[in-house]
Amino acid sequence: MRAAYGVETVRTAERELMARLPEGALMQRAAAGLAAVCAGLLGRVYGSRVVLLVGSGDNGGDALYAGARLARRGAGVSAVLLDAGRVHAGGLAALRAAGGRVAGDALGVLARAELVVDGITGIGGRGGLRDAAVPLARAARDSGAVVVAVDLPSGVEADSGEVRGECVRADATVTFGTYKPGLLIDPAREYVGAVRLVELGLDLGTAEADVEALQHADVAALLPVPGAESDKYRRGVVGVVAGSERYPGAAVLAVAGALRGGAGAVRYVGHGADAVIARFPEALVHAGPPSKAGRVQAWVVGPGLGEDADGALEDVLASDVPVLVDADGLRPLAPERVRGRDAPTLLTPHAGEAAALLGVSREEVEAGRLVAVRELAALYGATVLLKGSTTLVAPPGGAGFAVRRPVRVNPTGTPWLATAGSGDVLSGLAGALLAAGLGAMDAGSVAAYLHGLAGRLAAGGQGGDGVLGGAPVGAHDVADAVPGAWRGVVGRWRAAPGTPFGTA
Numbered sequence: 001m002r003a004a005y006g007v008e009t010v011r012t013a014e015r016e017l018m019a020r021l022p023e024g025a026l027m028q029r030a031a032a033g034l035a036a037v038c039a040g041l042l043g044r045v046y047g048s049r050v051v052l053l054v055g056s057g058d059n060g061g062d063a064l065y066a067g068a069r070l071a072r073r074g075a076g077v078s079a080v081l082l083d084a085g086r087v088h089a090g091g092l093a094a095l096r097a098a099g100g101r102v103a104g105d106a107l108g109v110l111a112r113a114e115l116v117v118d119g120i121t122g123i124g125g126r127g128g129l130r131d132a133a134v135p136l137a138r139a140a141r142d143s144g145a146v147v148v149a150v151d152l153p154s155g156v157e158a159d160s161g162e163v164r165g166e167c168v169r170a171d172a173t174v175t176f177g178t179y180k181p182g183l184l185i186d187p188a189r190e191y192v193g194a195v196r197l198v199e200l201g202l203d204l205g206t207a208e209a210d211v212e213a214l215q216h217a218d219v220a221a222l223l224p225v226p227g228a229e230s231d232k233y234r235r236g237v238v239g240v241v242a243g244s245e246r247y248p249g250a251a252v253l254a255v256a257g258a259l260r261g262g263a264g265a266v267r268y269v270g271h272g273a274d275a276v277i278a279r280f281p282e283a284l285v286h287a288g289p290p291s292k293a294g295r296v297q298a299w300v301v302g303p304g305l306g307e308d309a310d311g312a313l314e315d316v317l318a319s320d321v322p323v324l325v326d327a328d329g330l331r332p333l334a335p336e337r338v339r340g341r342d343a344p345t346l347l348t349p350h351a352g353e354a355a356a357l358l359g360v361s362r363e364e365v366e367a368g369r370l371v372a373v374r375e376l377a378a379l380y381g382a383t384v385l386l387k388g389s390t391t392l393v394a395p396p397g398g399a400g401f402a403v404r405r406p407v408r409v410n411p412t413g414t415p416w417l418a419t420a421g422s423g424d425v426l427s428g429l430a431g432a433l434l435a436a437g438l439g440a441m442d443a444g445s446v447a448a449y450l451h452g453l454a455g456r457l458a459a460g461g462q463g464g465d466g467v468l469g470g471a472p473v474g475a476h477d478v479a480d481a482v483p484g485a486w487r488g489v490v491g492r493w494r495a496a497p498g499t500p501f502g503t504a
């Protein structure tokens, strides 16, 4: 699990550690790690042209000390001071002693730079770049130099991933001690580039992370695996209430997601039965109300239901099994109806649906995704999965949830997933995991992880996020790629009992 901690927690841990170390030791650790990454990116340090953008705080101090280390290895290092009257004095002295200099012509040195170190602001920055810094950030970008952000790209909000005004756009970010939420969540994540964590030795043992991200091993440990005694009920039967005469495809895609998510069986309820059966003869279809469809261990309700979602939604919410509500099921959803349920409820809105539920604009949700998902989870007392770039899953909040558990951010995915029906597949996938017995947080975040990987596999290409060299995909391609994503996750971590070993 990759954990990210908010600024206050980081500051507390830093203070505790600093009290036990000689003065300045922590900053030297940070600067050494930063300089090592810069050297690696430069390849040849001797003779290279490095520019430091130096703000008035310790973030600028890190940049100056790292610059001094590069200057000692023969780099030509120029510091652009944003506020010459307030600069980390020790860092500036170290840079000068190593042969670095303060630049007179900031735009001139930036135009010739090979590597720019962004030390304008770190976790002490507030409210986007100030006016004087904006042309420097733009010049750094336009120069074609590699831009390395110190701790975080200056201007982005460390705690929320919000972006207020202009920010430095980095190719790489060297962050210290722990990940910060803003490095993992859009829109800020777009500015971060590749992230490298430099350990400082912070003790975050008892602190609650603000945000966490599953990794392969976490997902492998959570994915259900059928045992020798499994039958369809032990694997989990999922009920899917989706599709309509107008949108039969949503039914097919949600059922596809559920089957690929490992459901022992899928009971389909709705007007898309013919289309479902034509594509998936193994589905069990039912024409009456969901409550009469037979036993299920979780319900998925909403994709493509159109205008008449209310009756089926009410029927499903009255059940005592986990319920996932998506798309058209979200429109008529009253908070008290969800809060009154004993079994878990998982809501899976996209930004537009989340905005409607919160009574704000879509842009507001997209700009403040972490706040929005927490607010929805508090309003409904339910687990909420907010779809989109860097999908978030928040645990139930509000009254009765004193402990603020971390929000999960999905690290997989690709912009190619922004295609009609993609969310229907995700719903089915998460529903199958709920039916298999995963909690709502795990079901939502594991489904998002697999769905993101499947999107990348389907889109192909060599880029880490499946964009570079990738190609457009349809939602059905994503569903078809889920088994490959699943195998990719578990393949390296598990062997069936009784498998002979030593034969490879």
Ligand SMILES: NC(=O)C1=CN([C@@H]2O[C@H](COP(=O)(O)OP(=O)(O)OC[C@H]3O[C@@H](n4cnc5c(N)ncnc54)[C@H](O)[C@@H]3O)[C@@H](O)[C@H]2O)[C@@H](O)CC1
Binding pocket: 014, 015, 018, 026, 027, 030, 055, 056, 057, 058, 059, 060, 062, 120, 121, 122, 123, 124, 125, 126, 127, 128, 129, 130, 133, 150, 151, 152, 155, 176
């Ligand atoms: N505290 C520690 O032990 C360590 C801190 N480190 C570094 O120190 C940083 C935090 O340092 P600081 O607390 O000094 O804060 P920062 O250096 O992040 O920024 C604070 C300074 O920037 C100014 N400022 C705030 N918002 C601004 C804006 N929008 N535009 C321009 N200037 C703005 C403030 O007036 C203040 O002078 C971390 O991000 C990290 O880089 C590292 O050296 C590791 C150790």
Ligand SMILES: [K+]
Binding pocket: 059, 118, 119, 120, 121, 122, 149, 150, 151, 152, 153, 154
């Ligand atoms: K920075």
